[in-house]
Amino acid sequence: MKNVTATQAKLLAPMGQFVLANGLQNASLRPLAKAAGTSDRMLIYHFGSKDALLAAIMRCIADQMTAGLTATFAGQERMTAADLLRRVWEIAQTPATRPVMRVWLELTSMAARDGGATQDIAMGIADGFLAWTQVHLKDPELASLVLTHFEGLLVMQEAGRADIAEQSVVALSKSLGDS
């Protein structure tokens, strides 16, 4: 965790869990404080404002996720685009990962409206995703394609049409070949 005091880090972990379980939407100060074993009073004291707090929580979640990704894909660079997409898509459906993807979608739709700091966070995470994808592809040129399509898979899944997502993975794999 970067730019975060030890005290803040200790609070952020359980709050991150809370947000993953309940969404940014329901992340108001009092429930967050309860999850972290403190009070709304202290959250403002330590983070300054709710906006700053949410920003810190999101960065915390993002860090965990990229750390987890790099761990499970250690030494698996230079994969086929189709293979990488399918592997990442499988992981995204995991009970452990799906809440993270949900929050990520929630963040983007929030960033779309209020821009500014929220969008900066979203852009940072997107950049991290892209860089990570490039590292694991045989042809890094295809990173934006794989990443973008993956985001589409998330949307279709959360819209309740995981079947469409699945079909699209098959179709894309077919048209990509083994590049």
Add this chain to the structure above:
Amino acid sequence: MKNVTATQAKLLAPMGQFVLANGLQNASLRPLAKAAGTSDRMLIYHFGSKDALLAAIMRCIADQMTAGLTATFAGQERMTAADLLRRVWEIAQTPATRPVMRVWLELTSMAARDGGATQDIAMGIADGFLAWTQVHLKDPELASLVLTHFEGLLVMQEAGRADIAEQSVVALSKSLGDS
């Protein structure tokens, strides 16, 4: 507008505009009522509850959008997957259409959390999109691919990385050829 009384329809139009401008997030009863020239009291009276009201608003917006889409693409069936994606993507960036896409993303991330009625609405809209896509494709098998990738484009755009989206359109077009 289906299953909606004349009175409701007259209220829904300006409320739809309000939601497009301010998001579902900020769509609370009093502002909505003000936009529609009535009172929160009357909104509950006419629609029963806020949930029912939001459902009606979303269906209203979805109807407008599919009507607009079929209008601008009249007589343009059997397009290449790459062509259709590019055309739809251009339209999605239009100042008139982008708010609609934003609300659509907002809806999916909301549906992801509270499921039930919200997800039913999202599924209905997604089905409508898929059917519309199939009609306009030379190869309807590619509908799920085009639709899913389009959703990905939306996410990347709202995350502030429209450049990645653009690259992915180019890459996908290349790998799709003229099918």
Add this chain to the structure above:
DNA sequence: TCAAAAATGTAGCATTCGCTACATTTACGA
């Protein structure tokens, strides 16, 4: 050791939320 600073508890403020009770007005059918 002791004063200054950091950390925490208690209580509340002002606002907004969805929703409702109650009263009143308007419109329509017999």
Add this chain to the structure above:
DNA sequence: TCGTAAATGTAGCGAATGCTACATTTTTGA
């Protein structure tokens, strides 16, 4: 015309929101 039902206004309830004022405790450094 008149009684009934639909429609609307007024006022407010109870809960939740982010945040703050004030007092108190705990820690720290000289």
